[in-house]
Amino acid sequence: MSQDFVTLVSKDDKEYEISRSAAMISPTLKAMIEGPFRERKGRIELKQFDSHILEKAVEYLNYNLKYSGVSEDDDEIPEFEIPTEMSLELLLAADYLSI
């Protein structure tokens, strides 16, 4: 496992790989990665979240990483789409990840 990537594992054992810098956006993940825990090795189990929720969260982390650095030309940022039926559970996940 490369140090530049982190793997997130969902409830149904699906794995999502995201870049370390994207994961660091979430204070929760940041603490896990930097702390003295097993997660340091780059594998974080988030068994409380379904895979589709985690997938969306990962999508958001990448979206945030991509666009928060964009300079003054903020007009180019597309909206982040959230399916209505997912919004509640996603809120829980976002709350947990503090993103």
Added chain:
Amino acid sequence: MYRSRNRPKRGGEDEVKGPNSALTQFLREEGISAENIKQKWYQRQSKKGEDGKGGKSEKEQSTQDDDSTTQVSQKEVIEEEEVDDLELGSGSETGKAEIAYDARMNLVAADSDEEEYETNSASATPVNLSPAKNQESLIKKRQNTAKIIQNRRKKRKRAANLLDRRVNKVSSLQSLCIGKISKNISKWQKETGDSSKLVFNRLRDVLGGVSTANLNNLAKALSKNRALNDHTLQLFLKTDLTKLTFNDCSKVSFDGYKTLAIFSPHLTKLSLQMCGQLNNESLLYIAEKLPNLKALYLDGPFLINEDTWENFFATMKDRLEEFHISNTHRFTDKSLSNLLINCGSTLASLGLSRLDSVSNYALLPQYLMNDKFHTLSIEYPLNEEYVNDEIVINILGQVGSTLRKLVLNGCVELTDSMIINGLTAFIPEKCQLEVLSLEELDQITTDSLVYFFSKVELNKLKECSFRRCLQLGDMAVIELLLNGAKDSLTSLSFNSLKELTKDAFVTLTCPDLTYIDLGFVRCVDDSIIQLLGEQNPKLSVIDVFGDNLVTENAKTRPGLTLIGRQSDSI
């Protein structure tokens, strides 16, 4: 949300948006385009060529029609015929027309009116090459239009974001989700109809795990969308919430308040803004069923009568620590004295705003006995004379030493005497004051404030507003910044201080300042904006409404947003 960009889309392209008018939209929907008209015309022309006499007969026809222009149903036909007439008639000016046509083709791609300039002879042969050319330019034109529309949309979105003070370009996933939920909550409600209770039970199960901060955010989002009603209120029941704020309760019925009181027994602080439907029964219910309630903030409870206030304060005796009330004419002098007699000794925070039946503010100093009293807010009395220097000085004499927040907005009777004999005299040298708001006190002058700032060290002052204290000049601002307040200030308002000059801002260097309102401070220009950005590292928002010297050329560092600039408006 209330802005057009957030309106549910009725089906993408069908909406009138951008620079398109309703007419353009109609024409598009009906499939009428310049190209169509042109093709039709070509067809007719070739037909005419076959007929030979066609042109003339049509002309005659049109003159006949001209006589009957009153018939509205034929109007469209006539207009079409008239165009043809013009074209036929222009035959004698062929050369001139062709030049004009060519020039137009170069300048304005695919203009819909160009056929007016064509002649019969031209249409027979060479014009046939133009459809291809037209097609190309048409595409080009469409692309251009699309670009313009997109730009406008962007600009509008940016302006809307500015007004929403959304400085962060990428909003957090939590706020995105909350926005989505609140947007759809009423929809779900409609869909489920009578079984809505079940849905909300489910919602609450899920939301039960959400932090209380997010529940309050959800309450905020719901209020903003005016979606808080008895149904959505259920989201907040049976939770461990201790503090709850509803910024817009206008749709919550008295039953709603009662259920809230029954199912959220842990509440210690409750804020109900615009609670017009809160009635006597529900208020007493709240007092009775919420044993831990210590703080109540009400705006607009105009159904509550004098007797109920009396009962309420009797029930809350020795329990009520914070009470803020605004916008009701039924809260009278008697109610105020009831409040003070019953709860005066425990009150630590009191707010009275826009109470049109209260005149006897002189009662306050007698009863505010709590040595932990920290917040006093008296705003917009009905008659300015009700709140005069003497009363405020007396109050400050009583509670000034512990005060952390003082708001005296709109008490326009107050003068320098209050500043010198009240604030300066009774607020200890090393004071605890965190918020000082003296908006619209147009009688206070620079001299008194300079005296106050030089005598009292405001080491903890975070928010300070002198909005529309029209007499204040540079020295007041400079003295404030020489004070210890400089290092703690986070928010400042100098709105409408028209006497200020550029000198006032040279020393404005506050390490923690995040927001400053410089609206209608006419001296503010691009150079001051740049200076402020450089000197205040945390400054993120400057309000510059009405500052016509602030232009689009103002240099701001990244992370600093100007709001209200003329050049940003749509």
